[in-house]
Amino acid sequence: MVMGRVLVGICVAIGLNYSALAQSNEDEAAFFKGKSTRLIVGTGPGDGFDFYARLLSRHFYRHIPGQPSMTVQNMQGAGSLNALNFIQNVAPRDGTVLGLIIPVATTMPLLRPDVARFDPRTINWIGSVASDYFTCGVWTKDKVALKDLQAREFVMGSTSVGGSTSAGARIFADTLGLKFKLVPGYRSMNDLNFAAEKGEVAGHCGLMASSLKTTLWQAYESGRIKIVLRAGMVDDPALPNIPNAFDLAKTEEDRQLLLLLAGPWYYGRPVMAPPDVPPARLAALRKAFRETMEDPAFLADAKQLNAVVAPLSAEEIVKTVTDIYKIPETVIVRARPLFGVE
The missing domain is CATH 3.40.190.10 (Periplasmic binding protein-like II)
Incomplete structure (x- = not known):
């Protein structure tokens, strides 16, 4: 009898969890349905980052609940700093604006704190399309x-x-x-x-x-x-x-x-969302990204374009960013002239 009650309790908990997930998905679908989302790319048209942004945008939207439309907007300048500052400080914080940026911009608060108005450890990472080196x-x-x-x-x-x-x-x-x-x-x-x-x-x-x-x-x-x-x-x-x-x-x-x-460059083609995106919506976007990376249509499109796909999760990006920001100040001082920072 005790074991039976335990099993019933487990089943009820699983059922409640599944119900909560289903309700969350319905809520996010209702939010995104009919909306237009933007993928801000931190470079000009035609380069490698723009290439990946447009490849991703053709498939990503289909996996987001409600299937909102997705357009790519180029916001070049300062090695993606303009785009990164915009996404972190100006863009709506509701999940309708995402970014794909040059990853080295995330080290600028260490090397050039005078021009970087963000902290990469507060970025809501979605995932990376490809690792690089x-x-x-x-x-x-x-x-x-x-x-x-x-x-x-x-x-x-x-x-x-x-x-x-x-x-x-x-x-x-x-x-x-x-x-x-x-x-x-x-x-x-x-x-x-x-x-x-x-x-x-x-x-x-x-x-x-x-x-x-x-x-x-x-x-x-x-x-x-x-x-x-x-x-x-x-x-x-x-x-x-x-x-x-x-x-x-x-x-x-x-x-x-x-x-x-x-x-x-380990998180070589990273996709991000602004701070304060509602947790359930952020989870839905991360899930949609993971599904896109396994989507046969996306993979076939990438293969036809000879694009490398080696995805990383948001958790892997967070760990690498955290490790970078543990680098001692003595190393940062040594690094600045090597990076061309006077």
């Missing part, structure tokens, strides 16, 4: 190993002085003793790749793995590009034998410096 590539027919980068000078190109290609080259050089001569000022990654192809520079350290796989994979497989180094948070079966700077760093401070550089 830094690589160093050189354009040459000769064999090049890490020891060569440490033994002789290599002229490495970059975009702006404060851009990720400059920071990548400086931090790799600083932590691993590489002999890089940096030539900044290239307008875009395409210009930088073209300069390396022509021999103006040996290569650069801002080649993201996703870009390598989608736009330069033939050049890599043919041997025109040699990937000599990477800084990644996880292993990559597609590039199994590339030395990882995290494994090569000699001190914990060096690893923390690499985390500041590469950690944000």
Whole structure:
């Protein structure tokens, strides 16, 4: 009899929980039905982040309760800081405005607190479409190993002085003793790749793995590009034998410096919501994102476009952001000039 009452109690609790979830889903469907939602992308039209935002928007809305329409709005400027500041401080806090931003913007409160008016630890993360990581590539027919980068000078190109290609080259050089001569000022990654192809520079350290796989994979497989180094948070079966700077760093401070550089790219295409979104609505959006990442139509669309899909959960993003914000101030001070911050 006692066991029977226990089982009845468990069944009642499960039934009540299921009923509450169903009611919550109905409530969120009623809220979103007929509404127009916006996905703010923190870059201009046509680049990789805009590409992922538009791919996501074509499928994400179908998994949100009530199936609201979804449009992409570009809000470029300051490396996604404009978009991030808008989403955190101005956008409606009801779940109708989401954002997809360049992840390195989340380190700006550490490096440039004068221009970053937000705390990434308060962001309502939804998930990330793809994880990514830094690589160093050189354009040459000769064999090049890490020891060569440490033994002789290599002229490495970059975009702006404060851009990720400059920071990548400086931090790799600083932590691993590489002999890089940096030539900044290239307008875009395409210009930088073209300069390396022509021999103006040996290569650069801002080649993201996703870009390598989608736009330069033939050049890599043919041997025109040699990937000599990477800084990644996880292993990559597609590039199994590339030395990882995290494994090569000699001190914990060096690893923390690499985390500041590469950690944000672990959540490489992150989607976020403003603060104070109602908890049930936030849960519905996260569930819709997870379902989208497993949607056969979304995956087929991504495959046709040669887009890398390697999703991360909101919890994984939160853990990485928390680890980044545990980096000691002494490392942040060391990092600022390497990131081009005076």
